Amino acid sequence: MSRPYYRPMPGTWWLTNRAYFLFMVRELTSVFIAIYLVLLLILINRIAAGPDAYRAYVTLLASPGMLAFHLIALAGALYHSITWFSLAPRGLAVRLGERRVPDAIIAGSNFAAWVVATLVIAWIVL
């Protein structure tokens, strides 16, 4: 009679392998990006509430804690974007005629689109 043994997966599985760890870091950056988006929505709400409310909120955003948070969120967003765009060739197998477009071009076009989008937003905001 067979009695198989089931090995439970430890909660620390993502610490056992560098690739698992880097993956979990990328997942974790989403939390910071989500908090950043909430702060952005509050900003829009404060603008609608009038100049005084807006100025008070901007003062709050300039506090050291908020600046530190934004630096962490920026680092997280950069890490997430760079590692994610580098994975783009995995999902996109574009064929031109009989040849498959090289991975570097697929990833490169994603990075190029990112730079263009950043420049457009910077041009509108600044």
Next chain:
Amino acid sequence: MADQTITLEIFRYRAEQDSEPTFQRYDVPYRDDWVVLDAINYIKDRLDGTLSYRWSCRMGVCGSCGMMINGVPKLSCAAFLKEYFPNPIRVEPLANFPVERDLVIVMDDFIEKLGHVKPWLIREDMPPLEQGEFRQTPAQLDVYKQFSMCINCMLCYAACPVYGLEPAFLGPAAIALAQRYNLDSRDQGNAQRQAVLTSEDGIWDCTLVGECTVVCPAHVDPAGAIQRAKVTATVNWYRDVLLPWGKR
């Protein structure tokens, strides 16, 4: 050189006598042209005939001898002792699977999942044999060939934390195999497989950890297959929503 030895710490579990698995240490002769499977065969032949494990071709073709070697899923026939010497080598059964005995895992779940994706050519029309074979150009073969190289060794399942945490997940090799047929110019079974691929336990469970592709000994790139299946499913969904009158 001739007298050097290397230690293997091997996972032992015998259901009839052990309630918990243990590790047993064996000292085997060290040879720089030996792989872990050679060392285990030496143990079986000379030291301890009770050790159970699977193996067959000892040349990376059959996919039978997958084991966790120092925590990494590998074919034991392709893991050279010299990569680890002089440190001991810890050998365990493939992760994420139940253990039947020692290094032998229960693979029923995997075999069942392979069948779910209908891994054969599906035709809406089956022309009579007299019309000859289905012809295919080298370019058409090239589209799916990589995904057809899978040897069903299950290393990708052992490397996949999603499968470890969500055993219902269809998993890397089965999805890669589905892609192998979906991308075949002779096949017309896309719609049938799509239901399985886009089900709750299908492609959307994958979070792209990517280790399945790293450990694959046949360079199948299951992670790539899954992401491409996601792109196809997404394009089809938008097509259905935006162009409901159009037929795919």
